[in-house]
Amino acid sequence: VSRCGMIYMEPASLGWRPVFTSWLNILPATLTENHKKLIVELFERFIDPCIAYLRKGGLKELSPTSDSNLVRSLMNILDCLFDKFHDAKKFASYVTKEVFTWIEGMFLFALIWSIGITGDTNSRAKFDLFLRKIIAAGINDEEKRDFGLLDAVPPPPKPYTALLPENLTIYHYKFISELSEEEANREKPADAEEGNQYWEPWSYQLYNVPPIPKDTFFNEIIVETLDTVRFTSLLDMLITHQKSVLVVGPTGTGKSAYIIEYLLRKCDKAVYKPIFINFSAQTSASQTQDIIMSKLDKRRKGVYGPPVGQKCVVFVDDLNMPQVEQYGAQPPVELLRQWLDHGNWYDRKDQSRIGLIDMQLICAMGPPGGGRNAVTARFLRHFNTLGINEFDDKVLTTIFTKIMEWHISAKNFNDQFKLVIPMIVQATLNVYKAALASLLPTPAKSHYIFNLRDFSRVIQGISLSDPESCPDPAAMKRNWIHEILRVFYDRLIDDEDRKCIY
Structure with a gap:
């Protein structure tokens, strides 16, 4: 306990449950106590074993993550998916049983693309087997050692209804609650992979992709693959709901190309205004602040942002390149952290406060090592981490x-x-x-x-x-x-x- 009465607690002793309890109170008003009870059961049954397996089961992460950040990422994706529950009139028209199934499916989808996405290719194959085992039957006392778990995972109280198809890995499917008319009428090729009522293969979106235009420059070509489809869909979902995104992957996997392609060609240009920054070992905090401020308008005294009615998306490439100073911090990263923590920074001439509104951040970086530094967890806690692995x-x-x-x-x-x-x-x-x-x-x-x-x-x-x-x-x-x-x-x-x- 400090002299001014603050109690310091280690994140490990605090755990993820306080964050989860706070989040439960801001769910859509249409969700009843029974819906919340199901959400609590799902979190209690899946989160601890999945995080324990990620830490102790021999899985390798592309970038270090904290437990509370992974759970926060899962809740961010659920926030995006629960959007459809905000409209009370529409919610009243849904079948009660279907809503419970949708919540199950949405939770599993969010779990796969938050806790299950941070590992490399081999880790994802292991996580696929592990998650399917928990969904189907749980893990008994004899098996728990094989997975590096301290406690067994009991079988589900009753069988889940939004079960994933068995044909491919969990990363090959996206959850669908309702199909739009266009999707429902879409013809599926004879050799298409099979999904089920609630899970559709991502590969459906690869059919009918137009050929590469003849006048395209070589360095602008993006060939649509399963990775680009998944990545663009997740990026679109998170950006349109004002969530910060961090993309981690080895050199040459197209992280920057995908993000730039999305920001310049696929998002709504009337709403989203991009700012591109490339970090290097020599980047300073003042350069970073000057680049961002030069692209913003003054809304009112001490408040800056994009033109009214627009949102500004700042894309920072090579986030972990800036040199570490003598106290172990990276000044450009600390400046961005101040913006995410407090929504402001300060004018360097007269030290007046500059508020920043209608802005969000996307970052890309390679795994730490080889000239790239580890980024502080205090900054990374704000992001949904998406891992991109090398292609097979x-x-x-x-x-x-x-x-x-x-x-x-x-x-x-x-x-x-x-x-x-x-x-x-x-x-x-x-x-x-x-x-x-x-x-x-x-x-x-x-x-x-x-x-x-x-x-x-x-x-x-x-x-x-x-x-x-x-x-x-x-x-x-x-x-x-x-x-x-x-x-x-x-x-x-x-x-x-x-x-x-x-």
């Missing part, structure tokens, strides 16, 4: 095959070249994976760092060719060899490594 071979092949097909048709190559596309993409993938496996960075070879951008550079180099410079498929293959040597081989510094590639 199937997704990489799909992306670069579509880009090569775009190149062949845009430059009017003849049909012979279409046979070369799978060879070039597969060969590039093999070289890329071999470089990752055998050419590892050491103190003497610190520049041996390969990522998806290197794969992209090879394909980009080939896409500069035209029918005059590549009259036949053999010429395109020679071009491919040149690009591989340029991107991978020229980085190597001794003959032994060069033999690996050659």
Whole structure:
């Protein structure tokens, strides 16, 4: 206890329940005590085992998270999904039994995309098995050690009605309470993955995607995949409900590209005004404040924001790049934290308070390490963390095959070249994976760092060719060899490594 009467409590001893109890009191007024009782049961049954498994079950997170932040993220997603319950007239028309099923499904969806989304690819596969086991039967005393749990998880009091389909992982489905007319009438292809009444595969949104326009620049191409569809839907849901979002993933997975594409082309431009900031090791707090303030209007004395009727979305890329100062803080991050904590910062000339309204924050960063610093948990607690993992071979092949097909048709190559596309993409993938496996960075070879951008550079180099410079498929293959040597081989510094590639 301090001298001024404040009692300090460790977050671990406080737990997530006080935050949850406060949140229960601000749920839509239409939800009755029975609905709240179901929500409490779901939280009590799922949260502790899932967080314990995340911490002790051998799962690896892309960025460190705190328990209360994960639960807060889950509640943020539920806030977005509970939007439909605010209208009392509409709520009265719903079937009572259906509402309970919807709450179950919404909770599971929010659980998957808050607590279940922070891990890497292997961790997600483990979490998928774990969550399905809890939903179906619970975990007994014999099994709890295998999952790193201290307590067993009892079976559900009664079987859940919004059960996830078994065919694919939990990350392949989105929860649907009601289908719009357009979605209900949408034709599903014969080879489409099956969902059920409440869960629809994300892949449905990939059908009928328009081809890449011929006049697009290479660095503006975004090939729609399962990851882009999921990510854009979640981003849209959180941004439109004024929730802060943090996107974490390795270099070259398209974090910035997806966010910029969403802010510039997919969100409502009449409402959302984006501000883009790239952090580097040299970024200072005053630079950050000046960039943001230069884009804002003065609403009234001491209050700034976007033009009336608009909302400002600040996108900060490479959030964890600023250098750590002597006291262990990152000044630009601390400035943003002050804005999120208190809704204001101060004029550096006369120290007057500057209030900030109608603004929200999206950040992207790579996992800490290799020049990137760990960001303080006091700042990260404000965000819903979305993890983006490296793509698997199937997704990489799909992306670069579509880009090569775009190149062949845009430059009017003849049909012979279409046979070369799978060879070039597969060969590039093999070289890329071999470089990752055998050419590892050491103190003497610190520049041996390969990522998806290197794969992209090879394909980009080939896409500069035209029918005059590549009259036949053999010429395109020679071009491919040149690009591989340029991107991978020229980085190597001794003959032994060069033999690996050659």
